[in-house]
Amino acid sequence: MNVVITGGAGFLGQRLAKALIERGTLAGPDGHPRTIDRLTLVDVAAAPPAADARLVSIAGDVADPALLERVIDPETSSVFHLAAIVSGQAEADFDLGMRVNFDATRALLEVCRARGHRPRVVFASSCAVYGGELPPVVPASTALTPQSSYGTQKAMGELLVNDYSRRGFVDGRALRLPTISVRPGKPNAALSSFASGVIREPLNGVESVCPVPAATRVWLLSPATVIDCFLKAHDLDGGALGANRSLILPGFTVSVAEMVAALERVAGPEVAARVRFEPDERVERIVRTWPVALDASRALGLGFPTDTSFDAIIRRYMGDEGVRGS
Amino acid sequence: MNVVITGGAGFLGQRLAKALIERGTLAGPDGHPRTIDRLTLVDVAAAPPAADARLVSIAGDVADPALLERVIDPETSSVFHLAAIVSGQAEADFDLGMRVNFDATRALLEVCRARGHRPRVVFASSCAVYGGELPPVVPASTALTPQSSYGTQKAMGELLVNDYSRRGFVDGRALRLPTISVRPGKPNAALSSFASGVIREPLNGVESVCPVPAATRVWLLSPATVIDCFLKAHDLDGGALGANRSLILPGFTVSVAEMVAALERVAGPEVAARVRFEPDERVERIVRTWPVALDASRALGLGFPTDTSFDAIIRRYMGDEGVRGS
Numbered sequence: 001m002n003v004v005i006t007g008g009a010g011f012l013g014q015r016l017a018k019a020l021i022e023r024g025t026l027a028g029p030d031g032h033p034r035t036i037d038r039l040t041l042v043d044v045a046a047a048p049p050a051a052d053a054r055l056v057s058i059a060g061d062v063a064d065p066a067l068l069e070r071v072i073d074p075e076t077s078s079v080f081h082l083a084a085i086v087s088g089q090a091e092a093d094f095d096l097g098m099r100v101n102f103d104a105t106r107a108l109l110e111v112c113r114a115r116g117h118r119p120r121v122v123f124a125s126s127c128a129v130y131g132g133e134l135p136p137v138v139p140a141s142t143a144l145t146p147q148s149s150y151g152t153q154k155a156m157g158e159l160l161v162n163d164y165s166r167r168g169f170v171d172g173r174a175l176r177l178p179t180i181s182v183r184p185g186k187p188n189a190a191l192s193s194f195a196s197g198v199i200r201e202p203l204n205g206v207e208s209v210c211p212v213p214a215a216t217r218v219w220l221l222s223p224a225t226v227i228d229c230f231l232k233a234h235d236l237d238g239g240a241l242g243a244n245r246s247l248i249l250p251g252f253t254v255s256v257a258e259m260v261a262a263l264e265r266v267a268g269p270e271v272a273a274r275v276r277f278e279p280d281e282r283v284e285r286i287v288r289t290w291p292v293a294l295d296a297s298r299a300l301g302l303g304f305p306t307d308t309s310f311d312a313i314i315r316r317y318m319g320d321e322g323v324r325g326s
Numbered sequence: 327m328n329v330v331i332t333g334g335a336g337f338l339g340q341r342l343a344k345a346l347i348e349r350g351t352l353a354g355p356d357g358h359p360r361t362i363d364r365l366t367l368v369d370v371a372a373a374p375p376a377a378d379a380r381l382v383s384i385a386g387d388v389a390d391p392a393l394l395e396r397v398i399d400p401e402t403s404s405v406f407h408l409a410a411i412v413s414g415q416a417e418a419d420f421d422l423g424m425r426v427n428f429d430a431t432r433a434l435l436e437v438c439r440a441r442g443h444r445p446r447v448v449f450a451s452s453c454a455v456y457g458g459e460l461p462p463v464v465p466a467s468t469a470l471t472p473q474s475s476y477g478t479q480k481a482m483g484e485l486l487v488n489d490y491s492r493r494g495f496v497d498g499r500a501l502r503l504p505t506i507s508v509r510p511g512k513p514n515a516a517l518s519s520f521a522s523g524v525i526r527e528p529l530n531g532v533e534s535v536c537p538v539p540a541a542t543r544v545w546l547l548s549p550a551t552v553i554d555c556f557l558k559a560h561d562l563d564g565g566a567l568g569a570n571r572s573l574i575l576p577g578f579t580v581s582v583a584e585m586v587a588a589l590e591r592v593a594g595p596e597v598a599a600r601v602r603f604e605p606d607e608r609v610e611r612i613v614r615t616w617p618v619a620l621d622a623s624r625a626l627g628l629g630f631p632t633d634t635s636f637d638a639i640i641r642r643y644m645g646d647e648g649v650r651g652s
Contacts, residue, residue, distance in 0.1 A: 094493065131569075132570060140469070142467060142468075142469055143467050143468055143469050144469065144470065144485075145488070145570050146485070146488075146489070149493070152488070152489040155485050156482045159470070159478050159485075160478070160482075162471070162478070163472070163478040166473065167475070243473060244458060
């Protein structure tokens with residue numbers, strides 16, 4: 001079977017590719033494990049070359065139907081759709097966000113529909129679909145009233161995944177991702193970038209300027225656990241999801257102050273002292289509309305994994321990235 | 327000021343046009359009443375010619391951006407977007423539904439955005455945005471999990487209206503319309519067509535075959551009241567709606583059996599006896615996912631009108647259409 005990952009050169013795309021190659025199988029249309037023959041990574045820039053013969057990297061515009069038709073071939077039975085413009089950039093450039101976060105999702109679903117064999121599609125949505133006036137713990141039955149263009153575009157994508165699944169065009173699953181931390185690399189234009197920055201930069205000996213107050217709480221998940229969630233979501237039987245293909249992934253709630261305290265416990269006070277708070281109204285205005293605690297009981301009931309300790313997440317990040325923290 | 331109605335040749339479009347011409351004014355950008363200089367009706371087929379010099383009818387494809395650019399001119403400060411493919415047809419022809427119910431809405435919002443003066447846009451959405459497992463009385467805060475392509479397309483349109491309003495591209499209002507009854511004319515491909523058919527056909531001396539059981543309950547509003555709601559929604563200050571531009575219109579709950587009983591009271595047992603029940607699984611399957619009672623307290627608090635008596639609705643229909651019922 002062939003598998004496609006959009007956003008395959010990105011941080012999560014690369015991790016997912018690695019996990020799939022190591023695993024070597026995914027549930028086929030009948031639910032039984034099938035061998036992955038080819039794993040195609042699509043992204044704006046080609047993923048770094050890989051030694052594995054099953055891996056193919058293609059650079060191109062994920063909103064281009066011709067490209068999607070080429071990569072989602074008749075043997076493609078699974079698509080992980082991770083490509084996206086992050087929240088800050090989608091807010092700054094409305095048209096680009098619509099094109100990549102919505103039009104590409106629609107084009108991808110259309111190509112899958114045209115294939116006619118009902119591929120499994122795992123769509124990376126976001127908890128930013130929620131917004132506005134929210135209860136302290138957000139039930140899954142809460143209306144989506146996103147307060148960002150990113151959240152709007154993801155919510156529209158979810159509606160499509162649900163309708164395409166209901167009609168039998170695809171076998172879709174839309175996962176509402178928490179903020180993912182700790183991400184390696186450089187800060188990005190995601191409005192949640194600080195949730196990795198306050199750990200990553202200090203560990204690299206660099207000051208981190210946090211644009212939201214220390215009391216700001218975040219609904220969080222680690223990179224390792226979110227990859228496990230992607231695999232779990234793919235392999236579970238669509239019937240277990242019923243008519244509602246959208247799932248809140250089981251994150252946990254942590255404040256920035258608690259994150260910095262964990263950093264101090266794991267890497268010492270000198271490292272933690274490198275975090276400086278300098279609120280930025282542009283970031284704060286949207287971040288404070290995001291839910292900080294959600295009812296993920298449906299995903300937990302289906303056996304999705306979660307994280308519990310931010311200290312453990314920092315330690316795992318340090319191990320993965322080979323940072324000592326000094 | 328110029329005003330545009332899409333779907334202007336349709337039943338509600340024609341009624342709205344008549345009301346606007348009689349009224350002669352609408353709230354301008356500053357909230358004060360302004361004289362309507364031109365009222366353009368756009369539809370697939372031109373509206374019947376009108377004696378009033380302010381009325382312009384244009385036939386064309388409402389999903390064609392070039393047409394929209396022509397009709398939504400720099401003097402257009404208000405757009406009523408009523409054009410739609412009804413639920414049954416959108417279910418039968420997915421691509422047509424996407425094109426008219428979603429793409430046209432997006433194209434219309436884009437033209438309004440390009441105008442740069444933030445026109446008021448009243449979008450006719452539908453209670454079909456709700457679906458799946460619903461509480462007995464649906465609160466406005468309930469998640470939209472539509473179980474039809476029509477409902478999905480309307481829900482996506484609402485998300486756009488909200489985001490375009492939040493960003494200041496338009497001053498939008500999305501109204502979740504109940505089933506409208508009694509509609510004159512012929513049965514249409516709306517899955518709710520029976521809600522008018524069980525009254526209209528018997529009054530015309532014709533048998534009506536109802537595809538859902540008599541116990542089926544419907545969330546309903548009369549044509550006259552929905553037109554009042556359009557005007558009310560247009561003229562209220564956008565600030566009164568806040569960040570959430572979607573509103574449940576205040577319908578009322580009535581069963582088909584109660585509708586037929588009202589018909590018997592108003593027009594006699596011979597007329598009511600012309601209703602025959604012959605359940606059609608294709609219609610029932612989707613109709614039973616629609617909410618039958620919703621919490622419209624927000625609209626009622628804003629002063630939106632409602633109906634209370636189905637007998638009165640039948641009498642008004644008979645008066646408007648000049649049917650005696652025999």
